[in-house]
Amino acid sequence: MPKIKDIPQVDRPREKFLQKGPDSLSKSDLLAILLGSGIKGKNVQKLSQQIIKKFGNNFLNISIDDLLKISGIGQAKALQIISAISLVKRFYEDKESNEIIIKNSKNILSLTYDLRDKKKEYLVCLYLNARNILIKKEIISVGLLDKSLLHPREIFQPAVELNAACIILVHNHPSGNPNPSEKDIKIVKRITGASDLMGIPVIDFIITASKGSYSFYNKLKGQSANVDYVADGVQGTLFDLMEAEKPTYEVNAEKIQETYFYIPPVKKNYIQLQNRRYIGSKYKLIEWIFSILEKECSGDSFVDVFAGTGVVSAVAAKHFKKIILNDFLFSNYAIYQAFFGNGEWNKEKIENIIKDYNSIERENLSDNYFSKNFGGKYFSQNSSKIIGTIRNNIEDNKDNLTTKEYYMLISSLLYSIDKIANTVGHYDAYFKKDFIDDKFFMRPIDPISVKNISIYREDTNQLAKKINADIVYIDPPYNSRQYSRFYHVLETLTKWDKPSLYGVALKPEPENMSDYCRVQAKDKFNKLVQDLNVKYLVVSYNNTYESKSNSSKNKITLQEIKDILAKKGKTKIFEKKYRHFNAGNTNFNNHKEYLFVTKV
Ligand SMILES: C[S@@+](CC[C@H](N)C(=O)[O-])C[C@H]1O[C@@H](n2cnc3c(N)ncnc32)[C@H](O)[C@@H]1O
Known part of the structure; x- marks a missing residue:
C-alpha cells in the first residue's frame, strides 16, 4: 500500500484541487480532502475510495453507524462526513423551499x-x-x-x-x-x-x-x-402604532390647579424651588404632566433622572411615597440637598447668617476670586465682591453648619445671584453695559419636607443600572446646548475650587458634558430605556427638530423616541402646544410639547 507521500504530487487530492479546481477531482478525492488523513496501512485515498464504493448513490443518506462499520473511520471522522452532508442538504433545502417570507x-x-x-x-x-x-x-x-x-x-x-x-x-x-x-x-x-x-x-x-x-x-x-x-x-x-398615535389629552386647568399642583405659594422674602431661570424647566407644564401621570400610571415610587430644577420631583413627592432625583450638575445637587435633604437645620440660624451677610459693608470689601473674574461682566463689581465674600465665608464656616444648612446657604446664594445676573438667564454671555446696578440681596430658600427621598449626582445612564422604581420621568436635553456650559457660573460658585477660566464667557475646563447633546444621544437614550427597571416610563419631548438653528435641532427625532419606547412596551403620546426656550433663530410656529407614557 503506497503512503500518500509516495504518490506523485500532482495526483495528491489537495495539490490537484489547488492546481485544477474542484471539478477535476473524483468524489473519493473530494472526500479524501475532507478526511485529511488515513490510518496505518490504509492511506486517506484508499479509505475514501472504499466509502464511496460501499455507499455509491446512497451516500447522501448514510448514517454515523454505517460509517463506523468501516475500519479506519472513528467517531470524529464519521461526524465530519455527516456534518458536511447535512450542511449541503440544508442549503439545498433553503434554496428549493417555496416558503414565501413577508417582509413589507x-x-x-x-x-x-x-x-x-x-x-x-x-x-x-x-x-x-x-x-x-x-x-x-x-x-x-x-x-x-x-x-x-x-x-x-x-x-x-x-x-x-x-x-x-x-x-x-x-x-x-x-x-x-x-x-x-x-x-x-x-x-x-x-x-x-x-x-x-x-x-x-x-x-x-x-x-x-x-x-x-x-x-x-x-x-x-x-x-x-x-x-x-x-x-x-x-x-x-x-395596534401598537395606533396606540402611539392617540389624540391630544386635554385637561381642565382649574381642576388641576386644585388637585395636582402642590408647590406652596411664594412666601414673602423666601425663595421657592421654582423661582429660578432654567432652560427646560417643566414648572409651567407641571399640571399637564401630572394630570396625565395620574390617569396613566400607578405605583409608589418615582424617579426623576434628569431632574434639572427639581420641580417635577417636588410635585411627585405629594403623589408618591418614595422619590429618587438625579442630575449631574453640582449646583443642582446642592439645590436638591437644600430643598429636599432630610438633615437637621435651624431656621433662625440660617435667617441670622443671611441677615449678617446682607449687612456687610460692600464698598470696602477687597477683591476675591469671584469679583476678579466676573466683576463688571456677569455682575457689578460690588455685587460680585459680596458674592465671593459670602461664598468664602460659607466654606470657612462649614464646621459650624450641618450638611443641610451648608447646602441651604449655597442654594440661597445661587438663587439670589440669578435675580441680579446681567444675562438672559444663563451664562453663555453677559450684556455689554457700562454700568451694572449693585442690586445684590440674599434671601433664604424655603425647604420642602419630603420623607423618603434619595438624591444622586450621577450620569443618568450609570444610575439607571442601579435603581428600580414604579415610574421614571425622563427629561433629557435634546439639543447640542450643554447645561454645564450654560450654568458654569453656578457650578463654579457651588464647587468653589476656583478653577482657571477661559474665553469671553469665562468658562472653566469642560466637565459633565452630556452625551444627550451629541450625536450618540439616540444610542444613549436607547440604552437608558433598556436598562431601566421600572413599570412606567414617562418621557418629555419637544419638537425643536424642525428648528432652523443647528444648536436648537433635536439630537433624537420624535420617530426615534417612538421606536425606542415601543421596544419597551405599549406607548401613548400626549401633546400640547408650548412656547419654549429659544436663542433667537428658532421659529416658534407649531412647537409642541410631547409626553410619552410607556407601560412596560
Ligand atoms: C431638560 S433638563 C430637565 C428639566 C427638569 N425636568 C425641570 O423641570 O427642571 C435636563 C437636565 O438633565 C441634566 N443632564 C444632562 N445630561 C445628563 C446626564 N448624562 N446625566 C445626568 N444629568 C444630565 C442637565 O443638567 C439638565 O438639568
Whole structure:
C-alpha cells in the first residue's frame, strides 16, 4: 500500500484541487480532502475510495453507524462526513423551499396583484407564522366592505385554526383611488382592537387600486415608501402604532390647579424651588404632566433622572411615597440637598447668617476670586465682591453648619445671584453695559419636607443600572446646548475650587458634558430605556427638530423616541402646544410639547 507521500504530487487530492479546481477531482478525492488523513496501512485515498464504493448513490443518506462499520473511520471522522452532508442538504433545502417570507407591503402587493383591477370590493387576509412566512391567503368578503357586515370572527377564526401568529389584510378600491375612506378607517380600528384581545396582531391593512396603494403601517410609521415590518428584531403591529398615535389629552386647568399642583405659594422674602431661570424647566407644564401621570400610571415610587430644577420631583413627592432625583450638575445637587435633604437645620440660624451677610459693608470689601473674574461682566463689581465674600465665608464656616444648612446657604446664594445676573438667564454671555446696578440681596430658600427621598449626582445612564422604581420621568436635553456650559457660573460658585477660566464667557475646563447633546444621544437614550427597571416610563419631548438653528435641532427625532419606547412596551403620546426656550433663530410656529407614557 503506497503512503500518500509516495504518490506523485500532482495526483495528491489537495495539490490537484489547488492546481485544477474542484471539478477535476473524483468524489473519493473530494472526500479524501475532507478526511485529511488515513490510518496505518490504509492511506486517506484508499479509505475514501472504499466509502464511496460501499455507499455509491446512497451516500447522501448514510448514517454515523454505517460509517463506523468501516475500519479506519472513528467517531470524529464519521461526524465530519455527516456534518458536511447535512450542511449541503440544508442549503439545498433553503434554496428549493417555496416558503414565501413577508417582509413589507411591497411583498404583499406582489402577492395580491390581481385584486387591483377587480370590479368588486374584496377583503383578503394573509395568515403568517411567527417567522412571517405565508401560511394561507383567504378571501374574507366580496362586495361592499362595511363595518356592520364584517365580523372580526370571519378573520380570526381561520387564524386560530391555522395557528397563525399574525395577519395582514388587503382590500381593493375599484374606484382606482387608494386613499382610505372613513369606513376603511373604522374597520381597521375595529379589527386591530379585536386583534389585541385575540393576541393575534394585525401587522398591516393595505389598500390596492389602479392608481396606487396605501399601507396603514407605512403611514403610521410616517413613511411613504416601504418600511420593513420587523425592525431590530421587533415585529411592528397596527395596534401598537395606533396606540402611539392617540389624540391630544386635554385637561381642565382649574381642576388641576386644585388637585395636582402642590408647590406652596411664594412666601414673602423666601425663595421657592421654582423661582429660578432654567432652560427646560417643566414648572409651567407641571399640571399637564401630572394630570396625565395620574390617569396613566400607578405605583409608589418615582424617579426623576434628569431632574434639572427639581420641580417635577417636588410635585411627585405629594403623589408618591418614595422619590429618587438625579442630575449631574453640582449646583443642582446642592439645590436638591437644600430643598429636599432630610438633615437637621435651624431656621433662625440660617435667617441670622443671611441677615449678617446682607449687612456687610460692600464698598470696602477687597477683591476675591469671584469679583476678579466676573466683576463688571456677569455682575457689578460690588455685587460680585459680596458674592465671593459670602461664598468664602460659607466654606470657612462649614464646621459650624450641618450638611443641610451648608447646602441651604449655597442654594440661597445661587438663587439670589440669578435675580441680579446681567444675562438672559444663563451664562453663555453677559450684556455689554457700562454700568451694572449693585442690586445684590440674599434671601433664604424655603425647604420642602419630603420623607423618603434619595438624591444622586450621577450620569443618568450609570444610575439607571442601579435603581428600580414604579415610574421614571425622563427629561433629557435634546439639543447640542450643554447645561454645564450654560450654568458654569453656578457650578463654579457651588464647587468653589476656583478653577482657571477661559474665553469671553469665562468658562472653566469642560466637565459633565452630556452625551444627550451629541450625536450618540439616540444610542444613549436607547440604552437608558433598556436598562431601566421600572413599570412606567414617562418621557418629555419637544419638537425643536424642525428648528432652523443647528444648536436648537433635536439630537433624537420624535420617530426615534417612538421606536425606542415601543421596544419597551405599549406607548401613548400626549401633546400640547408650548412656547419654549429659544436663542433667537428658532421659529416658534407649531412647537409642541410631547409626553410619552410607556407601560412596560
Ligand atoms: C431638560 S433638563 C430637565 C428639566 C427638569 N425636568 C425641570 O423641570 O427642571 C435636563 C437636565 O438633565 C441634566 N443632564 C444632562 N445630561 C445628563 C446626564 N448624562 N446625566 C445626568 N444629568 C444630565 C442637565 O443638567 C439638565 O438639568
